[in-house]
Amino acid sequence: MTAELVRGQNHPLSQTRLEIRISAGTPIVAGATLGDEQGRIHGVERVAHPGAPTLPGLEVSRQAAADHRLAVDLDAMPESVHRVSVLLALPVGDGGAARSNGAGSGGGPTRFGAVAVPFVAVTGLDGTEIATYTLTGLEAESAVIALELYRRQGAWKVRAIGQGYADGLADLFTDQGLPQAHQLAGDILEAVAQGMARSVPAPPPRTDGDRSRQTAAPALGPDQGGPAPQGASGPVPPQPTSPYGTQTPGIPGGPSPEPTSPYGTQTPGVPDRTAPQPSYQGGADTTDPHHTSAPTSGGSINYSHPRRQNAAPPPPPAAPPAQPGQPAPPVAGDATGWSMDERLYNQVWGMFEDLARTTAAYRSAVDFADSRMEKELDQVLSDPRSRIGGQGDAAREAAQAKHAQLVNQASATLDRDIAQLTAESEVVEPALPPAYARWDNPVWHGYRVPMEMPMALRLGDLHLPESAQLRIPMLVRLPLERGLWIDSGRGGSLDGSFTDSHDLRRLAMETAVAHAARLLAVHPAGEFTVHVIDPAGSGAQALAPLVQTGVLAAPPAVGAAGVAEVLARLTQRVDLVQMAVRGGAPDSLPPGFDTSEQLLIVNDFPHGFDDRAVNQLRYLADEGPAVGVHLMMVADREEAVGYGPLLDPLWRSLLRLTPVPDDHLADPWVGHAWTYEPSLVPPGSQVLQQVLTEVAAARAKYR
Numbered sequence: 001m002t003a004e005l006v007r008g009q010n011h012p013l014s015q016t017r018l019e020i021r022i023s024a025g026t027p028i029v030a031g032a033t034l035g036d037e038q039g040r041i042h043g044v045e046r047v048a049h050p051g052a053p054t055l056p057g058l059e060v061s062r063q064a065a066a067d068h069r070l071a072v073d074l075d076a077m078p079e080s081v082h083r084v085s086v087l088l089a090l091p092v093g094d095g096g097a098a099r100s101n102g103a104g105s106g107g108g109p110t111r112f113g114a115v116a117v118p119f120v121a122v123t124g125l126d127g128t129e130i131a132t133y134t135l136t137g138l139e140a141e142s143a144v145i146a147l148e149l150y151r152r153q154g155a156w157k158v159r160a161i162g163q164g165y166a167d168g169l170a171d172l173f174t175d176q177g178l179p180q181a182h183q184l185a186g187d188i189l190e191a192v193a194q195g196m197a198r199s200v201p202a203p204p205p206r207t208d209g210d211r212s213r214q215t216a217a218p219a220l221g222p223d224q225g226g227p228a229p230q231g232a233s234g235p236v237p238p239q240p241t242s243p244y245g246t247q248t249p250g251i252p253g254g255p256s257p258e259p260t261s262p263y264g265t266q267t268p269g270v271p272d273r274t275a276p277q278p279s280y281q282g283g284a285d286t287t288d289p290h291h292t293s294a295p296t297s298g299g300s301i302n303y304s305h306p307r308r309q310n311a312a313p314p315p316p317p318a319a320p321p322a323q324p325g326q327p328a329p330p331v332a333g334d335a336t337g338w339s340m341d342e343r344l345y346n347q348v349w350g351m352f353e354d355l356a357r358t359t360a361a362y363r364s365a366v367d368f369a370d371s372r373m374e375k376e377l378d379q380v381l382s383d384p385r386s387r388i389g390g391q392g393d394a395a396r397e398a399a400q401a402k403h404a405q406l407v408n409q410a411s412a413t414l415d416r417d418i419a420q421l422t423a424e425s426e427v428v429e430p431a432l433p434p435a436y437a438r439w440d441n442p443v444w445h446g447y448r449v450p451m452e453m454p455m456a457l458r459l460g461d462l463h464l465p466e467s468a469q470l471r472i473p474m475l476v477r478l479p480l481e482r483g484l485w486i487d488s489g490r491g492g493s494l495d496g497s498f499t500d501s502h503d504l505r506r507l508a509m510e511t512a513v514a515h516a517a518r519l520l521a522v523h524p525a526g527e528f529t530v531h532v533i534d535p536a537g538s539g540a541q542a543l544a545p546l547v548q549t550g551v552l553a554a555p556p557a558v559g560a561a562g563v564a565e566v567l568a569r570l571t572q573r574v575d576l577v578q579m580a581v582r583g584g585a586p587d588s589l590p591p592g593f594d595t596s597e598q599l600l601i602v603n604d605f606p607h608g609f610d611d612r613a614v615n616q617l618r619y620l621a622d623e624g625p626a627v628g629v630h631l632m633m634v635a636d637r638e639e640a641v642g643y644g645p646l647l648d649p650l651w652r653s654l655l656r657l658t659p660v661p662d663d664h665l666a667d668p669w670v671g672h673a674w675t676y677e678p679s680l681v682p683p684g685s686q687v688l689q690q691v692l693t694e695v696a697a698a699r700a701k702y703r
Contacts, residue, residue: 002129004481005147005160008649009622011131013149013156016074018130019123020086022146025116026109027064028088029192032072033176034058035083039148040177044184046081047173051191058084064091064192074149074156083150085161085176088118088135089143089169091192112138112164117668120146122158133160134668142168330424332431341433345456345475348428348436351421352462352472353669358417359464360670365410373403418467425470432458435522436473439514439681439688447521447691449698453478454522459515459657462665462674474665474676476655478522479597483621483631485654486512487662489638505634507659509542511678512601512634514688515657518679519599520551521691525698529594531570532556532601533563535608539634549692551699563608567616570600570629574620577627598629605635606643614643621653 003011022030031049033041041047048060057076061068072084090109109115112135121132133147141164149158165171169188173181335346376399380392430441435454437443438461457478461471488508490501516530532543534556546552557566576593580586589595606614621631633654640647656664663673681688 003131005131005133006652007160007162008652010157010159013158015124017125018072020070020072021121021123022068024066024118027066027091029064029091030068030070031060031087032058033085034081035085037082039083044180049188051187083148085148086146087172088146111140111142113140131158135162138164140166143172330427332428341454344432348473348475351424355421355472356667356669356672358414359466359672362410362414366407369403369406373399418470422470436475438679444687447694449525449694451524457522458679460676460678462676464672464674480630481625483654485633485656487656487658488634489636508634509539509603511659512632513542513546514680516599516601517688517692520695526702527596529553529596530599531566533566534558534603535563536604539603545688545692549696551692551696560608563613567613571616571619574623574627574629599632601632603634605633606640618650621650
């Protein structure tokens with residue numbers, strides 16, 4: 001299973017011969033440094049770059065390109081090398097190094113905040129993805145350490161870094177202790193400017209069989225190590241091969257190709273969903289809205305899934321014939337996949353990408369129209385002869401007319417695309433299975449405990465200001481690869497104006513219960529266990545449905561002693577499973593060991609937590625998901641401010657959600673700020689009680 005990393009997370013490497021695949025929306029320079037245990041590099045001969053692309057165990061690209069493949073052989077690394085840092089840089093505007101060497105005088109972007117978010121995947125030689133990382137959160141930086149491969153106790157791991165440098169490569173190399181930092185930075189940019197090199201081969205063309213909508217994941221937000229709409233992440237939806245491919249927003253329906261976009265060269269249209277897209281593997285947030293893993297360039301997504309049959313997928317349902325001059329009527333499940341669940345999952349994320357791109361095209365067109373009108377008006381005002389009189393008035397009217405024409409064209413295209421997506425949503429929403437459906441969907445009235453775990457779970461809805469009525473389901477892949485944080489602070493509302501802290505805490509806990517109930521409902525009987533820590537008992541009312549139906553493993557733990565007991569038990573479980581897996585003996589676990597997925601809900605953190613408990617909680621957040629132990633925090637970050645930066649990695653490792661609408665999630669293509677709304681049970685509905693009663697009955701039979 002691919003690990004979708006967020007900043008600071010690590011993942012073990014089971015192979016030593018690797019490829020590092022990099023996708024960006026603009027040409028960038030890729031390189032790598034070989035460092036010691038402290039990450040310091042001791043000479044220019046330990047830096048692989050376009051001017052010197054080959055080192056022992058390492059080869060990088062010889063030129064700036066939008067896509068790179070770096071070859072790594074960790075067994076061939078010198079014994080003195082403990083860290084391999086992969087760096088990315090913009091080939092122009094790289095601080096003083098570029099200017100002093102005559103490089104960087106072109107017209108390209110000078111900071112990562114102005115280009116599409118880079119995506120990095122560590123793969124085996126067969127293209128199988130091991131770990132992926134979307135570098136959200138970059139703004140003024142022109143160079144960045146994307147990730148590092150490092151030795152730890154004789155084994156290699158990969159860690160997502162995302163450390164950016166506004167002063168470019170010179171600052172990056174200086175930070176790694178290289179004495180010749182400025183000289184080397186200039187040499188690299190000069191080598192790129194002179195075109196020293198071969199081009200990186202493009203990924204193979206996609207066949208008709210590959211032209212399926214897939215999914216992408218949201219980007220991380222500022223509070224979780226990513227840019228505000230990380231997403232989304234970061235919000236929601238799934239992950240990139242290159243999520244950017246060659247397609248990008250331009251002026252929709254515009255008469256000329258004048259406007260350009262940092263995201264690509266092809267104006268996105270809703271009907272065209274053939275560009276490479278990301279597949280979602282977990283949750284992310286802008287904090288990271290969606291979490292996904294990138295398929296290999298040009299290849300198909302690996303739909304491996306527990307207990308999933310490997311039979312060839314049946315063809316998707318055929319759309320009814322279109323009326324002359326009209327688009328084909330939408331059909332639920334028209335994406336490809338091994339099952340209807342996968343088809344619907346891919347279709348939902350295709351809708352998410354379509355809405356992101358068509359909105360980006362509209363905004364790009366409006367921005368272009370505004371800048372064009374400004375430029376034309378400036379020209380009029382700069383000439384004293386045309387400032388007054390009929391000539392000046394005519395010029396102003398002409399500029400305003402052109403502006404209105406461009407904006408109207410963009411609006412018409414956006415309206416058309418939103419209408420088509422709305423029609424598709426109206427067909428898809430009623431067809432969704434329980435794992436993807438809202439709580440008010442009639443599918444819950446016929447609910448039965450499933451025999452198989454679904455591939456994804458709905459955590460809420462996403463929408464944009466231009467299409468407030470069109471809701472896209474926010475789906476995350478299962479099993480969860482990140483914990484969840486339900487933000488009960490006042491900053492968790494859209495404008496921070498939700499001032500009743502008591503109501504907000506109550507809503508946060510109700511949101512957590514709804515998510516936990518859905519997780520229980522979509523797993524087979526006995527394959528998902530929920531524990532609760534509620535030190536002060538403040539969540540008793542919200543927890544009542546879980547407690548009264550008997551679906552919890554034990555009553556909610558209260559007091560400091562209860563906190564310590566539950567954390568000790570779960571950390572011991574993580575240790576046991578890790579030892580069994582690392583020792584190659586997964587069947588050696590103690591008799592009666594509960595092998596189901598575990599969820600720990602923590603309310604009122606850090607109340608009842610001492611320093612030891614805090615460290616255990618961080619350990620569960622970091623190491624638990626890989627061995628089936630997941631964390632759901634209901635907390636106000638401000639209440640834990642006394643711990644200082646000690647807890648920053650904890651918050652960043654969790655997918656931040658809110659109990660009320662909030663625009664903290666971003667998509668991985670253009671970084672829109674998506675408004676997230678949680679999936680809550682309608683007031684007065686008994687559906688939650690009915691579903692949990694079914695789950696409890698199935699658990700009783702299973703035992």
